[in-house]
Amino acid sequence: MKKILFLFLMIVSIADVQAQRSQVRNAYGYLSTGNLDAAKKAIDNASKEEQVANRPRTLLYKSFIYSGIALDTNHKAAVFGELQVALDAIKQITGKNKGSSIGQDDVDDAFNRIFTASYNRGMRAYNENNLRDALRYFEFASQLNKEDTSLYLNQAVLAQKLFEKEKAIQAYEQLLKMNYKTPEIYRNLGKLYEETGKAADAFRVFQEGREEYPENEGLAFDELGFYLKNGNPADAIEMLESVIKFDPTNPTIWFSLGVAQLKAGTIGEAEDAFKKAVELKPDYYDAFYNLGLIYYNSASKLIKKANDQSRFISEEEYSVYRNDYLQELNVAEKFFEKAYALNPKDVNLLMPLREVYVRTGQPNRAERLRAEIYLLD
Template sequence: MKSKYVILASALLISVATFAQKDQIKSAEKALKSGDAQGAVTILTGAESLVANAKDTEQAQFYFVKGNAYLDLANKKIDESKNLSLAAESYKKLIEVEKASGKQKYSTDAATSITNIKGLLINSAIADTQANKHKEGAKKLYDAYELDKKDTINLYYAASTAVNSQDFDLALPMYEELKKLNYSGKGTLFLATNKASGNEDNFSSAKDRDLAIKLGTHEKPKTEAIPSKRGEIYKNLALILVQKGRTEDAKKAIADARKANPEDTSLILTEANLYLESKDFETYKKLVGEALEKDPNNADLVFNLGVISAGAKNNADAEKYYLKAIEINPNYANAYLNLAALKLEAEKPIIDEMNKLGTSAKDMKRYDVLKAQREGVFRGVIPYLKKANELDPKNEDVAKTLLGVYKALEMTAEAKALKATMN
């Protein structure tokens, strides 16, 4: 008989707890309706330990009210990021409970709220990055991805933003997840200019864009390919791993990526850059050569071969590659700049010899020869420096170098005109 009384007592305790929880949910709803969202959260937090034993309908109601309370706080800009995440977490639990029970009462409203929260997180992240608060922005973009894992672009932006904040510990797991998903980001943009605003709008399909053109709301249609982002993703992943002293892991990550995406030439260059960072120049050149076989008109690849040749003091090859890059892309500013720098290296031995000369007739004659050679070097770089300055007018180093050359050659008019553009 005694044991029966114990069982009855336990049942009564559970019953009392359930009734208490119902009262707390009602009290929280009342507080929320009166504008006291924080009070509602406090009430529900006190009932958290009882939720597991509640009926499915009561659990769903509990998480729905809690989600609404957190969202209300976020909308009032109170710990906005934290409360948006907590609201989303509550709504997701609600949806899980109702999905398991097969009874849906709040799920539709919760799903709508989650979509709104996702938009709020993204907008808040954009505001953070514009204010140079990249770490905060990265976390919000990741939270947005967590809400809708089908929208993988938010994970990509979260990782990129984390890198901009120099928080590599935050960025690393994001890039590892992108690798696991084999994320590409490759796609197509269907664009047209909005006649009313003058802005370029993106459409979900060519059909939708063409309809807007037909209706007369848009003009100037164009289609642009969105290139694969795998090369950038694996490059950043590798560089982070290298920085952490995990070079072999970095090499393995890129090797895995290339196996999964054998036609993606950007990954070959990413692997090449890794070997460049580790100063394995022979492997670097081999990989760049492999990439050039697949994409011979890639100006970046050719330019990088010029950089590595210059680094190895092979100036003849460096000049050949820079000129080839310009042939492929006549507006390649860095190729013109590096060509000029390469040719200016010839000035140093001339200056060194001039400084060693004395005042004898023989030395003075040699001085005049060397002076003419130096002027020849300067005149030879002017076309490259002028083009680099034209293509990149904000580059102060280019302008200053060109100004120095003009002054050395006593080209007063040219120096004066250039200086006027620098002020």
């Protein structure tokens, strides 16, 4: 009786296996005709029997079917799960268990289908402004093609837009390791390091970028900004002076040199640089404003000195101080008024200009600016 029961169970088991294998064939048939839902149902049923589920052909068809679902443009929902199932299935087909009927070309085809599906999904998500899903799809695709620079570039740009700065840094660094270099990559990577408090890395990236692209203006200004923010005006001045050799008629470079000179405390050189900037660009508001500020600040120091000494000096000696600071204020007025003609709405300009009018005995003009400042505030 036991033998009969055992034989019966064996027959049932063999029949189940045969049925599952039949489901595998059915799944492939459905896949061939584009009936992905039926193909998925059949391959899932076939995979319930462990002996069948682990067969190379079952795994291959399972990968084909799930990547096919991911490729299907009619399938609107996210397909991260389907892509992972497809990838896990094909990874199980190793050299040890690869069947004689499954060749390397089949395995390569499966990987290519998964890659194509993930890349296409990433592009679709990006075009639909679903940036987070797009980033995930491109990250998935890069597992399958580690040599495709476009994947890392997409990841870097998307991660930066999503404020995932560490991911963006990793992607940009990977591009540089792959010898994929552009000025924008160096600029973006340097700024990301700066924003995440990694000054040494930012300095390294800006330096490397400038060595690769010594004439790139954008990189030069980014490096300048970094130097100025991190207290390196001397380095900024040296860098700008080298840039000017390539582009001596660029007013922005001369203005930036003036800013660096101001930070370094070399006021005379700063004044010369700002004057060169307005010579090249007569409507350069910021340069005129800074020229006015140089003389305004000089006058302020003289006024303070005169006031500090007023109790210890004669009226005649005090008038010497007064004449000196009035001369500085008159020059400041000239530059401030040129700036005012270009932009009369800047409170940062109106306040010192009003002070100049007060100090130089022009009450009507001072009152007019007081009213303008009140309206702007």
